[in-house]
Amino acid sequence: MQPVSASPAQTEDLATRIIAGERRALARAITLVESGRADHRAQATALLDRIAQSGRQALRIGLSGTPGVGKSTFIEAFGMMLTAQGLKVAVLAVDPSSARSGGSILGDKTRMERLSRDPMAFIRPSPSQAQLGGVARRTREAVALCEAAGFDVVLIETVGVGQSETLVAEMTDLFILLMAPAGGDELQGVKRGIMEMADMILVNKADGDLKPAAMRTVSDYAGALRLLRKRPQDPEGFPKALPVSALAEDGLAKAWEEMRTLADWRRANGAFDRRRATQARHWFEAEVREGLLARLTADPAIRAKMGALGEAVAEGRTAPAVAAAEMLATLGN
Ligand code: GDP
Numbered sequence: 001m002q003p004v005s006a007s008p009a010q011t012e013d014l015a016t017r018i019i020a021g022e023r024r025a026l027a028r029a030i031t032l033v034e035s036g037r038a039d040h041r042a043q044a045t046a047l048l049d050r051i052a053q054s055g056r057q058a059l060r061i062g063l064s065g066t067p068g069v070g071k072s073t074f075i076e077a078f079g080m081m082l083t084a085q086g087l088k089v090a091v092l093a094v095d096p097s098s099a100r101s102g103g104s105i106l107g108d109k110t111r112m113e114r115l116s117r118d119p120m121a122f123i124r125p126s127p128s129q130a131q132l133g134g135v136a137r138r139t140r141e142a143v144a145l146c147e148a149a150g151f152d153v154v155l156i157e158t159v160g161v162g163q164s165e166t167l168v169a170e171m172t173d174l175f176i177l178l179m180a181p182a183g184g185d186e187l188q189g190v191k192r193g194i195m196e197m198a199d200m201i202l203v204n205k206a207d208g209d210l211k212p213a214a215m216r217t218v219s220d221y222a223g224a225l226r227l228l229r230k231r232p233q234d235p236e237g238f239p240k241a242l243p244v245s246a247l248a249e250d251g252l253a254k255a256w257e258e259m260r261t262l263a264d265w266r267r268a269n270g271a272f273d274r275r276r277a278t279q280a281r282h283w284f285e286a287e288v289r290e291g292l293l294a295r296l297t298a299d300p301a302i303r304a305k306m307g308a309l310g311e312a313v314a315e316g317r318t319a320p321a322v323a324a325a326e327m328l329a330t331l332g333n
Helices: 008-019 023-034 038-054 071-084 113-117 132-148 164-169 192-197 208-228 252-269 271-298 300-314 320-332
Strands: 059-065 089-094 121-123 153-159 174-179 200-203 240-243
Touching (some): 008 038, 023 038, 038 132, 089 164, 132 271, 174 192, 174 252, 192 208, 200 208, 208 240
Parallel strands (some): 089 153
């Protein structure tokens, strides 16, 4: 799908159609924000500025888990449950591996087959982009577009590798970890930083033979979460660990109820808006940083000087700090 060309009238038209909930317009706009072309970027920025006036807000939920833990099964079952309640659900993905494979975790048509046919749902695969920073920007902007299009819940899925969890936690209202039932001493394998980001841990596959192990895992994680920290902005008992079975569609309503309790509580005490404000500031600063770097590398003279100084540092002729000071002094002129 080609992004539309960039007259103000066309941008206005696209914005109007997005706000009217037209899926094709939404898909087209996401293609536009994914584009690396300068003229597309300018139109994307104009569009984002325009749709910000819609004032609509979705509940943004991040969901992370290792491959095979049941993310797509969960999102399909959870998403279908929400759409059955009359909620509009958008699913986006942050896929750090797509940069390498050129593929996409949501690209496989067999994933979320029922949800993808649901008129109340919108599923957008992760684009293959070289940099995680680019994927982050595109996902943030896609979230804004989905909100303007009137989606009630935006789910952002990511595979539990590298820095993608941090990225997703920094663009969502709730961050959920999906875990598998573990044997006795597997729990230590979860990185502390990820546990600290989690607003809720769902232990999936709590069904059949796996159920006893899942229940043990739930209480292990519940204990670990209690030890980690208290969150003054959250109600007593949070963050929680709960058992679910995406396959048997069991525990999903309870999980949703807990997510809503947490979100409502934070809305009431201001933590919800504060978190969004902090995130907005963070992404603003990230954009400025990225823009500055892009400008630097676009200037041939600066690139040449960076290259020369880099070589001098690599060969031990200049200390890194000295070279950096020289580079910055050049820029200051
Ligand atoms: P993803 O890689 O995290 O997206 O995982 P998938 O959703 O593709 O699921 C991986 C495998 O686990 C599939 O064979 C699923 O059928 C299975 N699975 C997913 N959820 C459950 C569950 O709740 N219970 C059981 N027993 N199996 C599940």
